Amino acid sequence: MNWTRENLKQLIVDKMNGSLLVVASNREPYIHNSGAEGISCIVPASGLTMALDPVLQACGGVWVAHGSGDADREVVDEKNRVMVPPDDPKYTLRRLWLNKTEETGYYYGFSNETLWPLCHIVYNKPKFEEADWLHYKSVNEKFAKTILDEVGDQKAFVFIQDYHLTLVPKLLREANPNIKTALFWHIPWPNPEAFRINPWKEEILQGMLGADLLGFHIQYHVDNFLNTVDQTLEVRVDKIGSSVVAGGRETLVRPFPISIDYEQISRIAASVETEKVMARLRKEFGVKSQLIGVGTDRLDYTKGIPERMIAVDKFLEKYPEYIGKFTFVQAGVLSRIHIQRYKDLNDEINSLVERINWKYATDHWKPIVLVRRHFSPQELIALYRLADLAVVSSLHDGMNLVAKEFVAAAEAGKGVLLLSRFTGAARELTESLLINPYAPDAFGEAIRAALAMSPDEKNKRLQKMKELVAENNIYKWAGKIIQALLRLS
Numbered sequence: 001m002n003w004t005r006e007n008l009k010q011l012i013v014d015k016m017n018g019s020l021l022v023v024a025s026n027r028e029p030y031i032h033n034s035g036a037e038g039i040s041c042i043v044p045a046s047g048l049t050m051a052l053d054p055v056l057q058a059c060g061g062v063w064v065a066h067g068s069g070d071a072d073r074e075v076v077d078e079k080n081r082v083m084v085p086p087d088d089p090k091y092t093l094r095r096l097w098l099n100k101t102e103e104t105g106y107y108y109g110f111s112n113e114t115l116w117p118l119c120h121i122v123y124n125k126p127k128f129e130e131a132d133w134l135h136y137k138s139v140n141e142k143f144a145k146t147i148l149d150e151v152g153d154q155k156a157f158v159f160i161q162d163y164h165l166t167l168v169p170k171l172l173r174e175a176n177p178n179i180k181t182a183l184f185w186h187i188p189w190p191n192p193e194a195f196r197i198n199p200w201k202e203e204i205l206q207g208m209l210g211a212d213l214l215g216f217h218i219q220y221h222v223d224n225f226l227n228t229v230d231q232t233l234e235v236r237v238d239k240i241g242s243s244v245v246a247g248g249r250e251t252l253v254r255p256f257p258i259s260i261d262y263e264q265i266s267r268i269a270a271s272v273e274t275e276k277v278m279a280r281l282r283k284e285f286g287v288k289s290q291l292i293g294v295g296t297d298r299l300d301y302t303k304g305i306p307e308r309m310i311a312v313d314k315f316l317e318k319y320p321e322y323i324g325k326f327t328f329v330q331a332g333v334l335s336r337i338h339i340q341r342y343k344d345l346n347d348e349i350n351s352l353v354e355r356i357n358w359k360y361a362t363d364h365w366k367p368i369v370l371v372r373r374h375f376s377p378q379e380l381i382a383l384y385r386l387a388d389l390a391v392v393s394s395l396h397d398g399m400n401l402v403a404k405e406f407v408a409a410a411e412a413g414k415g416v417l418l419l420s421r422f423t424g425a426a427r428e429l430t431e432s433l434l435i436n437p438y439a440p441d442a443f444g445e446a447i448r449a450a451l452a453m454s455p456d457e458k459n460k461r462l463q464k465m466k467e468l469v470a471e472n473n474i475y476k477w478a479g480k481i482i483q484a485l486l487r488l489s
């Protein structure tokens, strides 16, 4: 079956018998900010929201999330709801508010200084602060209350996202056992040895096992999760059937590789509007060289950004004939900036770019252009379209949807993907040039291999990946999760 926006919608209409669809995540899909020209709305740099927004646009429903924009309160109604997308409303965004102390403890603290480094094995020590954990618990309760308020006495399917909300499934089950719940884990699940140092591991696992269905990107994360539960809780783990039975109820645990709206991205990529944006971006970046490499990331220490700068250095050192001819554009959005490790990363990137540019720059050219600002989805697509190569060099990543977005947008016969072996996407995108970001010399060689590749070879590789992503798109991901839940009911 070829999954599309339309047949996903049909599945919901035919099979969900009027159940309300509620998505819950920390990050909201649309953020309202105030600026010199009044209130504007942006789409955040988040694979999670980029992936789920088309699903909600197709199916309708309610999305519950933290209202983090400084003008968010100004546009909601008395129930803290606003219809989105703003220019073509399709579903309800229900915002909940966090004060600074809650945000510091729950979001910056427990979510991003404890669970994030615990699950991404990149040699950054997690922090375990009791005060953060207590805020995390109370904010999870706040999310559960808001969801229950939206559900009321309706039949509902609640689809919870990510490591910020691990306690919500159990809270919902206790309050209303009729709600069907799934939780999708957007980041890696580590091996049991890594997870066992977490002082609150039992409560987190019990919280998650309140869901009817748990989804991870790949089988390896499913196996790690089942082994972690097996070694931590007194419950029945069925590794063959891939489920856990706790307190007389079963939770299915399955891999669902997340994806993108391939059709929409490829359509925008081929549009005249994108050509105009490409010309504007070239001008903004001051890029005149023939060959362009591109990286687009949240500035996060898991993304391997310093490693790719060092690879550019290695490449130019070994192949000086590319000096003046190749520019690497790094588009980066500042992220989680109140955490010291993120501030340090920023400084590290600045000094690397400064050093490498100083080493190779000529009067009218520099090897690395670092643009630290928000990019709209249209601009990101234009950037991929400009690229002779795109680099995704995560040190450890759940999926990495940037890689799939590049595949959908890139020009056949031109764009080559360099992809870290340590991403979930590397399991599917095997026609990319797979790299180890920890090995700078080989990484530099891969840049050269991409630039020297024949147009025919580039075309063959990209076409194969385009077909794969077109088939395994975001609607298939959502459809498979909904089908799995329907089989349970």
Ligand code: F6P
Pocket (backbone or CB within 6 Å): 027, 045, 046, 047, 048, 049, 162, 186, 187, 298, 335, 336
């Ligand atoms: O996919 C992992 C993730 O943390 C998402 O949950 C999140 O939306 C995205 O990365 C961006 O991070 P943040 O929401 O912290 O800016």
